Amino acid sequence: MLEPTTSRLTTVLDRHHHELLAQWTTEQLRVFRRGQISESDLRAQCAELLQVLRRALGAGGAIDLESEEWASARDLLTRLSAARAQQGFAPAETATFVLSLKRPLFEALRQTSTDADTLAADIWTATEVLDRLALHTTDAYMRAREELITLQQQDMLELSTPVVKLWDGVLALPMIGTLDSSRTQVVMETLLQRIVDTGSEVAILDITGVPTVDTLTAQHLLKTVTAARLMGAECIISGIRPQIAQTIVHLGVELGDVVTKATLADAFKLALSRLGLGVGRIRAGATPAPVAPALGVE
Amino acid sequence: MERIPVLRMGPVLLVSIQVDMHDQIALTLQDDLTNAITTHGAKGVLIDISSLTVVDSFMGRMLANIAGIARVLDAATVVVGMQPAVAITLVELGLSLSGVHTALNIEKGMALLRAAVTDHAAPGYAMDDADSTV
Numbered sequence: 300m301l302e303p304t305t306s307r308l309t310t311v312l313d314r315h316h317h318e319l320l321a322q323w324t325t326e327q328l329r330v331f332r333r334g335q336i337s338e339s340d341l342r343a344q345c346a347e348l349l350q351v352l353r354r355a356l357g358a359g360g361a362i363d364l365e366s367e368e369w370a371s372a373r374d375l376l377t378r379l380s381a382a383r384a385q386q387g388f389a390p391a392e393t394a395t396f397v398l399s400l401k402r403p404l405f406e407a408l409r410q411t412s413t414d415a416d417t418l419a420a421d422i423w424t425a426t427e428v429l430d431r432l433a434l435h436t437t438d439a440y441m442r443a444r445e446e447l448i449t450l451q452q453q454d455m456l457e458l459s460t461p462v463v464k465l466w467d468g469v470l471a472l473p474m475i476g477t478l479d480s481s482r483t484q485v486v487m488e489t490l491l492q493r494i495v496d497t498g499s500e501v502a503i504l505d506i507t508g509v510p511t512v513d514t515l516t517a518q519h520l521l522k523t524v525t526a527a528r529l530m531g532a533e534c535i536i537s538g539i540r541p542q543i544a545q546t547i548v549h550l551g552v553e554l555g556d557v558v559t560k561a562t563l564a565d566a567f568k569l570a571l572s573r574l575g576l577g578v579g580r581i582r583a584g585a586t587p588a589p590v591a592p593a594l595g596v597e
Numbered sequence: 598m599e600r601i602p603v604l605r606m607g608p609v610l611l612v613s614i615q616v617d618m619h620d621q622i623a624l625t626l627q628d629d630l631t632n633a634i635t636t637h638g639a640k641g642v643l644i645d646i647s648s649l650t651v652v653d654s655f656m657g658r659m660l661a662n663i664a665g666i667a668r669v670l671d672a673a674t675v676v677v678g679m680q681p682a683v684a685i686t687l688v689e690l691g692l693s694l695s696g697v698h699t700a701l702n703i704e705k706g707m708a709l710l711r712a713a714v715t716d717h718a719a720p721g722y723a724m725d726d727a728d729s730t731v
Binding site for chain 1: 676677678679680681683684685687688689693694699700701702705706
């Protein structure tokens with residue numbers, strides 16, 4: 300029963316190729332917003348899909364999207380969906396690409412068929428194929444979107460944790476955004492690695508850009524401080540805003556013997572004094588010198 | 598049997614862990630070090646773990662124990678060159694080695710020990726010096 304149906308479908312696809320293509324493209328252009336996709340691109344994509352669909356159906360066999368015959372159709376749809384996900388199409392719009400073939404195809408089937416039973420069988424087979432392809436499209440679209448999101452998350456994670464060198468032996472880590480477990484892990488690893496690379500003795504964790512501090516965030520911070528201490532570097536936490544100071548005390552967070560400062564400048568001053576350095580004013584009347592000589596070993 | 602050498606540098610004992618630590622080596626090291634501290638009357642112990650890449654809770658506890666024993670015998674302990682991965686593991690295990698001094702490298706560790714030794718053992722060393730000059 301299946302065999303003749305697929306062969307009838309291929310015949311229809313062959314015979315009505317041009318009208319199908321034309322009607323399908325018009326159908327979609329009605330749905331899509333103006334300028335989202337050019338008509339020639341859309342027509343090329345439709346033609347390509349019709350071609351692989353014809354080939355897959357022509358190969359005969361059961362309609363199984365996982366099988367070898369349907370591999371090219373799968374690949375094409377995966378590629379198109381991924382491209383649509385990148386271009387910012389909605390999921391429904393992406394699925395419409397396949398589903399809008401239904402109307403032209405059913406119309407063509409109706410024209411060729413004479414017998415109601417055969418027509419019903421044909422339409423059923425066509426629906427089945429198109430539905431499965433549409434599901435595959437949606438799947439591929441979602442996968443592409445998820446990959447995109449993961450990629451962006453990683454980018455953000457790496458961007459948001461720069462370790463900067465303030466002076467020989469002093470590192471600063473300006474933290475921006477909410478501190479969750481995965482971010483703290485990245486922060487900790489980058490900071491510790493930089494401590495090893497630069498041989499820095501003092502690291503300043505600046506939390507000016509951290510919107511809220513709860514017990515979990517405080518615990519993450521303390522872990523970082525302890526790990527740095529284990530390696531032989533001292534950590535100073537700076538940039539504690541008034542509200543955050545209140546929250547820390549209200550929550551009863553025990554910061555232990557960790558040194559905290561209100562501003563990065565205070566922390567930097569303390570870091571310099573730990574290294575036996577200080578900042579002084581250049582004497583009036585003296586020739587303006589670069590900043591470096593003003594910092595001398597006390 | 599594998600053993601980790603305990604080297605003496607003046608009032609300081611030097612231990613460099615360059616093999617994969619397993620429990621027996623750690624226990625032997627603890628014994629050797631305790632004996633060495635009492636025999637030489639060491640005032641400081643420097644443990645270099647820069648080649649140590651894997652650490653477990655037992656190893657973390659051994660480091661804390663060694664520091665504790667050394668403190669009882671009036672010697673300061675400095676652990677130097679801990680790798681980031683090791684530090685993270687110890688923190689995740691909840692071991693903060695609170696009684697142990699740490700430093701980034703041997704040079705800084707020695708400076709720290711020298712300061713600790715001269716701070717706490719100045720009278721004793723003055724006497725030692727007097728003895729040696731006589």
